[in-house]
Amino acid sequence: xxxxxxxxxxxxxxxxxxxxxxxxxxxxxxxxxxxxxxxxxxxxxxxxxxxxxxxxxxxxxxxxxxxxxxxxxxxxxxxxxxxxxxxxxxxxxxxxxxxxxxxxxxxxxxxxxxxxxxxxxxxxxxxxxxxxxxxxxxxxxxxxxxxxxxxxxxxxxxxxxxxxxxxxxxxxxxxxxxxxxxxxxxxxxxxxxxxxxxxxxxxxxxxxxxxxxxxxxxxxxxxxxxxxxxxxxxxxxxxxxxxxxxxxxxxxxxxxxxxxxxxxxxxxxxxxxxxxxxxxxxxxxxxxxxxxxxxxxxxxxxxxxxxxxxxxxxxxxxxxxxxxxxxxxxxxxxxxxxxxxxxxxxxxxxxxxxxxxxxxxxxxxxxxxxxxxxx
Amino acid sequence: xxxxxxxxxxxxxxxxxxxxxxxxxxxxxxxxxxxxxxxxxxxxxxxxxxxxxxxxxxxxxxxxxxxxxxxxxxxxxxxxxxxxxxxxxxxxxxxxxxxxxxxxxxxxxxxxxxxxxxxxxxxxxxxxxxxxxxxxxxxxxxxxxxxxxxxxxxxxxxxxxxxxxxxxxxxxxxxxxxxxxxxxxxxxxxxxxxxxxxxxxxxxxxxx
Numbered sequence: 415x416x417x418x419x420x421x422x423x424x425x426x427x428x429x430x431x432x433x434x435x436x437x438x439x440x441x442x443x444x445x446x447x448x449x450x451x452x453x454x455x456x457x458x459x460x461x462x463x464x465x466x467x468x469x470x471x472x473x474x475x476x477x478x479x480x481x482x483x484x485x486x487x488x489x490x491x492x493x494x495x496x497x498x499x500x501x502x503x504x505x506x507x508x509x510x511x512x513x514x515x516x517x518x519x520x521x522x523x524x525x526x527x528x529x530x531x532x533x534x535x536x537x538x539x540x541x542x543x544x545x546x547x548x549x550x551x552x553x554x555x556x557x558x559x560x561x562x563x564x565x566x567x568x569x570x571x572x573x574x575x576x577x578x579x580x581x582x583x584x585x586x587x588x589x590x591x592x593x594x595x596x597x598x599x600x601x602x603x604x605x606x607x608x609x610x611x612x613x614x615x616x617x618x619x620x621x622x623x624x625x626x627x628x629x630x631x632x633x634x635x636x637x638x639x640x641x642x643x644x645x646x647x648x649x650x651x652x653x654x655x656x657x658x659x660x661x662x663x664x665x666x667x668x669x670x671x672x673x674x675x676x677x678x679x680x681x682x683x684x685x686x687x688x689x690x691x692x693x694x695x696x697x698x699x700x701x702x703x704x705x706x707x708x709x710x711x712x713x714x715x716x717x718x719x720x721x722x723x724x725x726x727x728x729x730x731x732x733x734x735x736x737x738x739x740x741x742x743x744x745x746x747x748x749x750x751x752x753x754x755x756x757x758x759x760x761x762x763x764x765x766x767x768x769x770x771x772x773x774x775x776x777x778x779x780x781x782x783x784x785x786x787x788x789x
Numbered sequence: 790x791x792x793x794x795x796x797x798x799x800x801x802x803x804x805x806x807x808x809x810x811x812x813x814x815x816x817x818x819x820x821x822x823x824x825x826x827x828x829x830x831x832x833x834x835x836x837x838x839x840x841x842x843x844x845x846x847x848x849x850x851x852x853x854x855x856x857x858x859x860x861x862x863x864x865x866x867x868x869x870x871x872x873x874x875x876x877x878x879x880x881x882x883x884x885x886x887x888x889x890x891x892x893x894x895x896x897x898x899x900x901x902x903x904x905x906x907x908x909x910x911x912x913x914x915x916x917x918x919x920x921x922x923x924x925x926x927x928x929x930x931x932x933x934x935x936x937x938x939x940x941x942x943x944x945x946x947x948x949x950x951x952x953x954x955x956x957x958x959x960x961x962x963x964x965x966x967x968x969x970x971x972x973x974x975x976x977x978x979x980x981x982x983x984x985x986x987x988x989x990x991x992x993x994x995x996x997x
Contacts, residue, residue, distance in 0.1 A: 725858075749844065755844075755862060757863070757865055759866075778854050
């Protein structure tokens with residue numbers, strides 16, 4: 415699946431961080447592994463580094479393919495690569511799996527060397543702030559003091575924003591795409607239904623299902639199906655599936671009849687092979703907790719006082735999970751602080767998932783913005 | 790303003806009489822909001838000539854992209870829905886350059902300009918120019934250099950003369966500070982409402 419401007423064959427690397435991290439929750443992890451990939455070359459001034467932060471179900475494999483798996487194209491390969499909007503001829507791009515994830519960085523499914531058991535339910539809940547700390551550790555160890563840009567969509571956009579708050583002088587640009595400065599009650603509600611699906615699965619075993627040699631598949635599948643609905647728009651579902659029936663007629667039963675049912679069940683099933691339920695729980699909590707204005711009595715403008723980075727904020731008109739209004743909240747607080755910000759509201763039919771899609775205007779905006787970043 | 794294909798941020802914006810008329814009113818190192826900023830050329834010109842800091846507001850995708858290519862801060866937003874993203878008294882100047890005549894909510898945008906900015910600057914094609922008047926007398930809607938559309942395809946739905954605009958300012962409690970009328974490259978001083986093609990007004994909120 416390689417196109418001419420793909421970064422090509424990539425290999426993930428591990429970094430062992432032998433320095434305790436005090437997490438927001440109060441817990442401490444003495445050490446941890448981070449898995450990451452890099453694309454492009456770090457320049458002599460170390461001024462061209464770009465961090466791509468992943469969303470709920472993403473990981474470090476942003477672009478390129480693995481040598482032995484031709485179908486393993488990275489999740490944001492359409493935007494990261496040579497001559498692509500995030501141009502690897504110009505930038506040194508880093509993708510990292512977040513702490514608590516399930517693709518190589520230390521997480522609930524990792525064996526805790528102290529107990530020789532999976533962390534499972536004992537893995538602490540991590541927050542967006544914690545992730546920024548771990549990303550900062552990775553950057554320091556790679557010799558990168560300041561990022562040219564930190565970029566992310568959805569939960570990834572929250573990390574990009576948090577970077578500009580935690581380390582105002584260590585990030586020059588933030589691209590915050592289809593994100594929010596905090597989740598709405600409705601958004602938290604969706605996350606909680608997803609969590610309840612997992613937590614009430616009888617195979618969940620309080621999060622220690624690894625020892626029982628089982629997986630809470632039904633719960634994770636339902637969580638993903640629900641999530642998936644909210645990532646699409648009514649319009650995109652209607653145009654892709656409509657009311658199409660698999661067999662062309664009703665069968666008057668509860669098996670798969672409508673194409674949309676088939677699609678969602680397939681997506682749900684596929685996800686249970688790829689993702690760990692504990693990581694899913696943890697990532698949704700990180701989303702719910704994110705609220706930089708909370709420490710400032712809900713005043714986002716006050717929360718943004720220390721920001722030095724310039725911003726590109728993007729939203730998609732049909733995204734109802736992270737609606738344009740939420741992006742405008744971010745823009746307003748940036749404007750109140752006289753911060754360089756541009757905002758694009760992209761007319762796209764694909765709902766929240768639009769940020770992963772190959773939309774011409776969207777990619778042109780990112781490309782134009784990235785081209786003007788000095789390195 | 791029509792979008793132009795733009796080049797990189799390092800290129801400078803060439804002198805333009807209409808840009809210069811506005812730049813002459815802008816004090817250096819001030820904060821500007823340019824409403825309907827097109828490809829960002831005016832804001833870039835003001836950054837070049839007056840070292841201003843600012844943002845453009847633009848609805849059109851192509852123009853927003855041009856602004857980014859021009860290295861201009863741009864907020865994609867429909868002016869018709871107001872300026873709620875911008876705090877009261879947060880700008881030194883709010884500019885509405887050749888956009889007023891194409892807006893539905895003419896009065897609202899003037900009020901919003903007065904709320905957000907210390908001073909407002911508006912420019913518009915003068916419908917009272919003698920050539921326009923002549924065409925109307927001859928039985929046709931005017932088509933000219935500054936009004937290059939037919940009646941059926943024009944985006945200009947609220948055309949006005951100098952006198953009309955001054956009346957609206959009065960109604961909106963805007964205190965006119967300065968007016969400048971241009972015809973091509975030249976400033977018009979004699980019979981401006983008859984001889985002027987493009988009108989520029991600088992105004993502020995009336996003290997209560």
